[in-house]
Every structure is written in structure tokens, then in C-alpha cells.
Amino acid sequence: KDDEYDESDVRQLTLLMQEMWGLIQQKRTDDELKNYADELSNANEELKQNSEKLSIANKELRSLDKMKNEFLSNISHELKTPLVSIIGYTELVDGGGMGIVNDKQKKALGVVTRNSKRLKHLIESLLYMTKAQSGTVEYTFExxxxxxxxxxxxxxxxxxxxxxxxxxxxxxxxxxxxxxxxxxxxxxxxxxxxxxxxxxxxxxxxxxxxxxxxxxxxxxxxxxxxxxxxxxxxxxxxxxxxxxxxxxxxxxxxxxxxxxxxxxxxxxxxxxxxxxxxxxxxxxxxxxxxx
Ligand SMILES: Nc1ncnc2c1ncn2[C@@H]1O[C@H](COP(=O)(O)OP(=O)(O)O)[C@@H](O)[C@H]1O
Ligand SMILES: [Mg+2]
Missing domain, CATH: 3.30.565.10 (Histidine kinase-like ATPase, C-terminal domain)
Incomplete structure (x- = not known):
């Protein structure tokens, strides 16, 4: 430029500088934004992995819970069957169905029956609980x-x-x-x-x-x-x-x-x-x- 810089040049230069500054700022925000986006994507990926892990753990837990219930249900059933026969025979003997029973024997048989019934009740409670959890209790309405x-x-x-x-x-x-x-x-x-x-x-x-x-x-x-x-x-x-x-x-x-x-x-x-x-x-x- 041959002639001297005048005020309008200064103004234009200032505008130019402002524009450039703006661009630099913009670029900086873009970079920051990109970094954030990267971080977010990483976090997202991690979340996805954790969620998959959780879902697997959940499935395992559910299967374990089912096994526990099945085990409890089977064992309760197995415990109950012999008990029913113990109670049945004790009552039969107690009632004189297998010969005369004296008072002392009757008292003893009473203790056996009472305690067996308590045990049976406990087993039935456990059975009910496991069935209630799996929604398989059977009801007969009348x-x-x-x-x-x-x-x-x-x-x-x-x-x-x-x-x-x-x-x-x-x-x-x-x-x-x-x-x-x-x-x-x-x-x-x-x-x-x-x-x-x-x-x-x-x-x-x-x-x-x-x-x-x-x-x-x-x-x-x-x-x-x-x-x-x-x-x-x-x-x-x-x-x-x-x-x-x-x-x-x-x-x-x-x-x-x-x-x-x-x-x-x-x-x-x-x-x-x-x-x-x-x-x-x-x-x-x-x-x-x-x-
Ligand atoms: N009638 C009652 N009077 C005082 N406490 C009671 C009564 N019924 C139940 N409870 C309380 O509630 C608890 C739970 O009762 P329950 O489920 O029948 O279990 P359990 O009789 O096997 O202890 C009892 O252990 C007892 O603390
Ligand atoms: Mg009770």
C-alpha cells in the first residue's frame, strides 16, 4: 500500500482480526466438543459392556434361584413322604389298630405324633413358600x-x-x-x-x-x-x-x-x-x- 494507512484501513484490519479471533475460538470449541464426544462414546461403550455383564449375571442369578427353589421343593417333598407314613402308622398303633396299647406307650406315641406333625407343618410351609415364589401353588375353590x-x-x-x-x-x-x-x-x-x-x-x-x-x-x-x-x-x-x-x-x-x-x-x-x-x-x- 503506497499511501498512508487511514482510519478506515485500521477499522478493516480490526474487523479482520476480530474475524480471525472468532475463527480461532470456534476451532477451539470444535476440538473441545470433539473430545467430549469421544469421551462420551467411550463411556457409552463401557456402559454397554457393563450392562451386558449385568444381564449375564442376572441370568445366572435367576437360574441359581430357580435351582434353589427346585432343590427346596424336591427335598421338602422327599422329607414329607416318609413323615406321612410315620404319622399314619403311629396313629394306627396309638388307636389300638395293632393290639392293645398301655397308657405309658400311648403317651410316648402321642409325643411322636405331635412332633412329627410339627415337622410336617414346617416342611409344608417351606413347600408353600417355594411354590408361592414360582407362582405354582394350586388352589381348589369351593x-x-x-x-x-x-x-x-x-x-x-x-x-x-x-x-x-x-x-x-x-x-x-x-x-x-x-x-x-x-x-x-x-x-x-x-x-x-x-x-x-x-x-x-x-x-x-x-x-x-x-x-x-x-x-x-x-x-x-x-x-x-x-x-x-x-x-x-x-x-x-x-x-x-x-x-x-x-x-x-x-x-x-x-x-x-x-x-x-x-x-x-x-x-x-x-x-x-x-x-x-x-x-x-x-x-x-x-x-x-x-x-
Ligand atoms: N399374636 C401375636 N402376638 C405377638 N406377636 C406376634 C403375634 N403374631 C405374630 N407375632 C410376631 O410376628 C412374628 C412373625 O409371625 P409368623 O410369621 O407367624 O412367624 P413365627 O410364628 O414362625 O415366628 C412372630 O415371630 C412374632 O414376633
Ligand atoms: Mg407363626
């Missing part, structure tokens, strides 16, 4: 008379209650409607609730079973004057294996499956189960089944 089930439960549990000096009563109206249900399962459920009531009530206490019709539902309650359940434990009661006192030195037997199974049985009947309790006063378990 018209059932709850009043009859309550009466049978009281007869079944009377000895246990007597041994602990507990009274056991029922308050059931004569005109109770029938419900559609599985008689055996409902009997088991009620037995298990009364078993708890007996277990957690001190001698001299009282257990009351009631049933009534309420707004299209059959409302059953099992009330005891026992030790009660503190608030903080109530939300866990229906979980598998849950027991408030699970220490090895605890006073009460059991496996913590009773309420879990009871809840499952009630839910198959489209019903509800809930617990009201006050410590040192007593507990009421409510069951409501649509009629």
Missing part, C-alpha cells in the same frame, strides 16, 4: 363355611391352649354366608394365626375368634390378650422369615413363615389382612374376604 373352619381350628388347637392355661372362644353368628375359597388353605391360615395367638400369650390369657358379614365382606378376627407387638415392628410382620425376636435364645419357636403365607393365602382370595396391637395388652389380626 363354597366354604367359615364357621365350620373356625370350629375345627378351635378343636385342633384346644390341647395346645389347655396346656398353656389359655381359654379359646368363638363369636360367630349362625347365619354367616358361605364364601368362595380353598378350605384347606383357609384352615391352615386360621391355624397359623391361632398358633401365634397361643404362642405369644401368657398363661391365663384369652383367645377369641370372631366372624361377621360387613359390606359384602366376611370379616374374621383372631384376638389375644398377649404380649402385643411394638409399633416399629409392625410393618415387617408379613415378610418372609421375619420374627421380632430372632435370637437363638428366643423363647418362642417357629420359622417366621406363618404370616407371610397367611398373607399370600388371603391375597389369592382377593382379601386383606392387617394387624392391630398394643404392647402388653394384646393383638388382633383382621382378615377380610369378599363374599
Amino acid at each position: 363354597h366354604v363355611n367359615i364357621s365350620e373352619i373356625i370350629e375345627n381350628t378351635i378343636v385342633d388347637m384346644k390341647l395346645m391352649a389347655d396346656n398353656k392355661c389359655l381359654t379359646i372362644e368363638k363369636e360367630v353368628p349362625d347365619d354367616l354366608p358361605l364364601i368362595n375359597g380353598d378350605k384347606e388353605k383357609l384352615t391352615n391360615m386360621l391355624n397359623s394365626l391361632v398358633d401365634n395367638a397361643i404362642k405369644f400369650t401368657n398363661p391365663g390369657g384369652k383367645i377369641t375368634l370372631t366372624a361377621s358379614e360387613e359390606d359384602g365382606n366376611l370379616h374374621i378376627t383372631v384376638n389375644d390378650t398377649g404380649i402385643g407387638i411394638a409399633k416399629e415392628f409392625r410393618s415387617n410382620l408379613f415378610k418372609k422369615f421375619y420374627q421380632i425376636d430372632s435370637s437363638t435364645t428366643r423363647r418362642y419357636g417357629g420359622t417366621g413363615l406363618g404370616l407371610y403365607i397367611s398373607k399370600h393365602i388371603i391375597e389369592v382370595h382377593n382379601g386383606k389382612i392387617w394387624i392391630e396391637s398394643e404392647e402388653d395388652v394384646g393383638t388382633t389380626v383382621h382378615v377380610s374376604i369378599p363374599i
